[in-house]
Amino acid sequence: MGDFLVIGKRLPRVDAGGKVTGNAIYLADLSVSGMLHGRILRSPHPHAKVLSVDISSARRLPGVRAVITGEDTHGIRLWKRPSGEKPPLAEEKVRFVGEEVAAVAADSEDIAEEACNLIEVKYEELPAIFDPIEGVKPGAVNIHEKGNIHISKSYGDVDRAFRESDYILEDRFETQAQQPCCLEPKGCIAHVDQLGHLTLWGMSQILHPYRQMLADALALPLTKVRVIQLTLGGSFGERMFMDSMPVIAYFLSKQAGRPVRIIDRGNESFVAGRMRYPMVIDIKTGVKKDGTLLARQVKVIADAGAYDNSCSVCVHGIGTKCTYLWGVPNVKYDGEVVFTNKTYGSNVRGFGNPQITFAIESQMDMIAERLNMDIRDLCLKNANYEGQIICMGSKITSCGQKECLEKAVEAIDWREKRKKPGNRGVGMASFMHTGGGIRGMAGGDCNFSDVFIKMNQDGTIDLSSGAVEMGQGTDTMLAQIAAEELGIRTEDVNLVTGDTSTTPMCLGAAACRETFIAGNAVRIAAGEMKRKLLEVASKVLGASLDNLVAEGSKVYVKGNADKSVSIARLATECYNKGEIIAGRKCYDDPTRPAMHGGAPTYGFGTHAIEVEVDKETARVKVLNCVAAHDVGKAINPMIVEGQIEGGVVQGLGYALSECLVWEKGVIKNPNLQDYKALYSNDIPPIIPIIVESNDCIGPYGAKGVAEMGAIPTAAAIANAIYDAVGVRIKSLPITPEKILKALEQKKTR
Amino acid sequence: MRRDYIVCEKEIEFKVNGATYKTRVYPWDTLLDTLREKLHLTGTKKSCEEGECGACTVILDGKAVCSCLVLAIETNGHEITTIEGLAVESNFHPIQDAFVDNGGVQCGFCTPGMIMSSKALLDEKPSANEDDIKDAIGGNFCRCTGYVKIIESIKAAQAISRR
Numbered sequence: 046m047g048d049f050l051v052i053g054k055r056l057p058r059v060d061a062g063g064k065v066t067g068n069a070i071y072l073a074d075l076s077v078s079g080m081l082h083g084r085i086l087r088s089p090h091p092h093a094k095v096l097s098v099d100i101s102s103a104r105r106l107p108g109v110r111a112v113i114t115g116e117d118t119h120g121i122r123l124w125k126r127p128s129g130e131k132p133p134l135a136e137e138k139v140r141f142v143g144e145e146v147a148a149v150a151a152d153s154e155d156i157a158e159e160a161c162n163l164i165e166v167k168y169e170e171l172p173a174i175f176d177p178i179e180g181v182k183p184g185a186v187n188i189h190e191k192g193n194i195h196i197s198k199s200y201g202d203v204d205r206a207f208r209e210s211d212y213i214l215e216d217r218f219e220t221q222a223q224q225p226c227c228l229e230p231k232g233c234i235a236h237v238d239q240l241g242h243l244t245l246w247g248m249s250q251i252l253h254p255y256r257q258m259l260a261d262a263l264a265l266p267l268t269k270v271r272v273i274q275l276t277l278g279g280s281f282g283e284r285m286f287m288d289s290m291p292v293i294a295y296f297l298s299k300q301a302g303r304p305v306r307i308i309d310r311g312n313e314s315f316v317a318g319r320m321r322y323p324m325v326i327d328i329k330t331g332v333k334k335d336g337t338l339l340a341r342q343v344k345v346i347a348d349a350g351a352y353d354n355s356c357s358v359c360v361h362g363i364g365t366k367c368t369y370l371w372g373v374p375n376v377k378y379d380g381e382v383v384f385t386n387k388t389y390g391s392n393v394r395g396f397g398n399p400q401i402t403f404a405i406e407s408q409m410d411m412i413a414e415r416l417n418m419d420i421r422d423l424c425l426k427n428a429n430y431e432g433q434i435i436c437m438g439s440k441i442t443s444c445g446q447k448e449c450l451e452k453a454v455e456a457i458d459w460r461e462k463r464k465k466p467g468n469r470g471v472g473m474a475s476f477m478h479t480g481g482g483i484r485g486m487a488g489g490d491c492n493f494s495d496v497f498i499k500m501n502q503d504g505t506i507d508l509s510s511g512a513v514e515m516g517q518g519t520d521t522m523l524a525q526i527a528a529e530e531l532g533i534r535t536e537d538v539n540l541v542t543g544d545t546s547t548t549p550m551c552l553g554a555a556a557c558r559e560t561f562i563a564g565n566a567v568r569i570a571a572g573e574m575k576r577k578l579l580e581v582a583s584k585v586l587g588a589s590l591d592n593l594v595a596e597g598s599k600v601y602v603k604g605n606a607d608k609s610v611s612i613a614r615l616a617t618e619c620y621n622k623g624e625i626i627a628g629r630k631c632y633d634d635p636t637r638p639a640m641h642g643g644a645p646t647y648g649f650g651t652h653a654i655e656v657e658v659d660k661e662t663a664r665v666k667v668l669n670c671v672a673a674h675d676v677g678k679a680i681n682p683m684i685v686e687g688q689i690e691g692g693v694v695q696g697l698g699y700a701l702s703e704c705l706v707w708e709k710g711v712i713k714n715p716n717l718q719d720y721k722a723l724y725s726n727d728i729p730p731i732i733p734i735i736v737e738s739n740d741c742i743g744p745y746g747a748k749g750v751a752e753m754g755a756i757p758t759a760a761a762i763a764n765a766i767y768d769a770v771g772v773r774i775k776s777l778p779i780t781p782e783k784i785l786k787a788l789e790q791k792k793t794r
Numbered sequence: 795m796r797r798d799y800i801v802c803e804k805e806i807e808f809k810v811n812g813a814t815y816k817t818r819v820y821p822w823d824t825l826l827d828t829l830r831e832k833l834h835l836t837g838t839k840k841s842c843e844e845g846e847c848g849a850c851t852v853i854l855d856g857k858a859v860c861s862c863l864v865l866a867i868e869t870n871g872h873e874i875t876t877i878e879g880l881a882v883e884s885n886f887h888p889i890q891d892a893f894v895d896n897g898g899v900q901c902g903f904c905t906p907g908m909i910m911s912s913k914a915l916l917d918e919k920p921s922a923n924e925d926d927i928k929d930a931i932g933g934n935f936c937r938c939t940g941y942v943k944i945i946e947s948i949k950a951a952q953a954i955s956r957r
Contacts, residue, residue, distance in 0.1 A: 055897075057894045057895055058894070058897070058899060060899075060902070061893065061894040061899045061902075062886075062894060063902075064899045064902030064905045065877075065886065065890040065893045065894055065899060065902075065905055065906075065909060066837065066877065066878070066880070066881050066886070066890065067835070067836070067837015067838070067876070067877035067878050067906050068837070069902050070836075071839070071903065073830075073836070073839075073840060074830075074836035225937070226935075226937045227901075227937065228839075228841050228847060228849055228901070228903040228904050228935060228936070228937055229839075229841065229901070229903045230840070230841055276901075276902060277901065278839075278901045278902065278903030279901040279903060279937050279938060280901075281937070310843065311842070311843050311844065515901060516900035516901025516902065516938045517900070518900070683896075683897040683943075684897060686897065686942075686943070687897045687900060687938070687939055687940075687942075687943050690939060690940035690941075690942040690943065691900065691937070691938045691939050691940040692940070693940055694940030694941065695937070695940075716842065716844065716846055717842060717846045717847055717935055718846050722935065722937070724932055724933070724934075724935060724941075725927075725928045725931045725932055725934070725936075725941040725944070725945065726928050726929065726932050728940060728941050728942070731940060731942055754940075
């Protein structure tokens with residue numbers, strides 16, 4: 046691969062200017078003419094029959110324009126799942142504190158709030174269940190008629206492999222509910238006109254599938270549903286699948302005949318936010334004396350909360366995630382999606398991988414100790430490799446796992462610091478995660494992005510894409526690839542995004558897919574435009590096609606830079622003749638027709654972390670954090686580093702402090718301070734290391750990176766704590782209380 | 795009910811980004827809502843509304859404050875700078891340039907608040923060290939960046955200003 050003009054450069058983000066000046070428009074910054082303000086009345090009970098909802102007083106309040114209850118939305122279900130489908134407003138019963146029961150649209154938020162307080166709801170409380178372990182017991186409280194969901198998978202011959210193993214380790218790990226903590230409060234504006242056309246200014250990182258979900262729920266043809274995505278203030282997976290809010294706003298708008306805006310206030314983003322699924326993971330691994338991993342049996346009990354927004358999808362995915370890291374050939378997997386009377390969860394950065402990787406990589410450290418090996422050698426022995434067919438059938442197209450591991454341990458000074466006396470320790474953990482989406486993730490047997498690019502008469506381009514920018518840098522990635530192909534500047538790329546009416550289909554930002562899938566689409570579409578551009582240029586310059594170069598917004602003859610023509614002039618000439626230079630590509634991942642759930646490429650990496658554990662208080666101080674990631678090729682290293690650093694910090698919070706706490710179904714810490722998310726004073730030094738394995742299919746060799754930073758951090762911390770003070774904490778977050786208790790137990794033993 | 799309290803609406807006069815505004819506010823109106831809804835300065839972001847996230851940070855008489863915790867009526871006769879007041883036409887303030895060039899921005903929702911906290915710091919203490927910087931933005935929550943590139947951006951802004 047040759048030198049690039051734009052790819053691999055630390056260029057400023059294309060959206061940075063708008064964001065540093067306050068010019069970027071987020072949902073709450075938009076006001077639509079005639080807009081009303083909506084508020085939602087939420088359930089105070091974790092599990093109760095709804096006996097009656099009296100809205101008569103609310104309706105009489107001056108300024109109230111619409112009031113809706115479960116009767117208005119009766120029969121609608123927000124998504125299709127085997128069990129645990131959700132009505133937009135409660136019908137016969139409520140299943141968590143915070144569930145939507147009724148809603149009001151009024152002239153002001155204050156009036157809407159007051160009207161909500163005037164709605165009288167009679168409940169009959171039902172026995173509730175909060176612990177998923179209780180939920181799997183026979184005779185447990187039934188939250189949904191169809192009950193919990195069981196998912197199982199099996200690869201190879203686990204029984205035989207366990208028989209052939211020299212050592213078998215069995216451990217239970219537990220993970221907690223992590224809040225995504227998007228800084229922008231969730232909201233939407235719905236406007237239904239008299240012809241029944243819905244325009245929704247919403248929040249979703251998967252624009253086009255979201256439109257489909259909305260249309261399905263409302264039984265509308267897609268022609269009547271337009272979704273517009275403004276600047277999105279964080280999402281982290283939470284704002285992927287639809288929830289009740291847009292459907293509620295739709296019915297309020299329909300009743301009022303005016304646009305309705307609903308925005309979460311105060312702690313609503315916590316109370317009605319969607320957590321990372323807490324899990325209890327039993328993992329049994331069989332290994333040979335030489336360190337070869339032979340077999341693994343995994344049982345997962347996942348706490349879905351009250352509804353199955355995506356828990357069954359997540360638990361299904363863990364069935365493959367628990368096989369591929371270190372390529373375990375024989376795997377048996379059982380996952381249980383258990384309903385509890387708590388806020389329901391959803392997709393959060395890494396989607397099941399931070400949970401299962403915490404279990405796998407903590408246990409790898411224990412296996413290494415049992416075998417008297419360094420975990421580094423154990424991992425290198427079982428390392429994944431390019432060309433490997435993992436047991437679910439996908440092929441690894443590029444693999445920088447060994448390089449990541451070696452660079453991470455070198456940077457943390459492993460040899461000097463591992464297994465040393467004192468209260469400091471180092472630990473490491475690795476991950477493997479899709480780097481280009483998952484076939485079938487949005488329904489259908491596909492994993493695609495379509496893009497359309499047109500050249501304007503001044504040589505700039507308009508690039509239309511349904512890919513979604515939520516902070517991760519997609520827009521800049523698209524612009525850099527288009528600019529590289531066409532020999533123009535990123536400033537000359539105008540992005541047309543965030544509107545289902547004007548953008549081509551794309552499955553959106555999920556499973557680290559946009560760089561790989563949408564990036565490839567742009568590379569090919571822009572390449573097609575370049576060919577057309579050079580054809581025009583070859584006539585103007587009287588040179589053959591293969592002698593032309595597009596660079597610096599010009600086309601020139603190789604070796605004769607004086608003989609050139611500006612792209613602007615070529616574009617103008619084409620325009621004046623009615624010949625528009627344009628390119629389009631719908632790129633579907635090339636693994637087709639490989640099995641459902643497979644990924645076209647995988648990302649790898651290792652985090653190595655040094656901690657100090659206070660002898661008296663057991664407070665963990667993270668001293669240094671190295672995160673080496675194989676990203677294929679960094680389209681923009683500055684943005685890649687930002688993704689890694691942000692992921693690491695989210696992972697540190699997951700490891701050490703973040704945890705939603707419920708008491709009888711009520712969240713007791715629904716704010717950033719009590720929840721203990723990390724602030725600037727909490728962060729250790731972080732060293733991101735970019736490893737480039739140059740994927741053979743990815744655009745310029747690139748693959749996804751955005752989720753990865755959050756995945757192995759917790760296990761690396763747990764392993765470092767073990768190295769420091771010799772106690773193994775198997776439940777997250779690793780609080781000083783847990784360490785102290787373990788230290789005491791260790792003393793008495 | 796608030797509509798009954800119409801009599802307690804008061805007129806205030808304050809300076810925002812160098813311009814003088816007169817507007818009527820209720821005693822319970824926050825500075826944040828007044829800036830966003832009355833003055834249409836929506837660059838200042840509204841999130842937690844209880845002073846924990848810092849997204850609404852503005853500079854009031856030289857100090858960074860959470861505008862959700864300040865009542866508009868308290869700002870009568872005072873001077874406020876919001877994110878919209880930093881760039882002069884298309885010329886960015888050095889802190890804005892630094893955030894653009896150093897990857898200090900991701901989703902952007904914390905960015906205005908971060909920049910205002912940084913500006914208050916650097917106005918008062920141009921040679922602030924890393925601990926000062928971490929403290930100054932210690933109340934500004936960011937879920938995207940892990941703070942690393944924000945801190946680097948603020949340091950880079952110091953370097954630009956020194957030039």
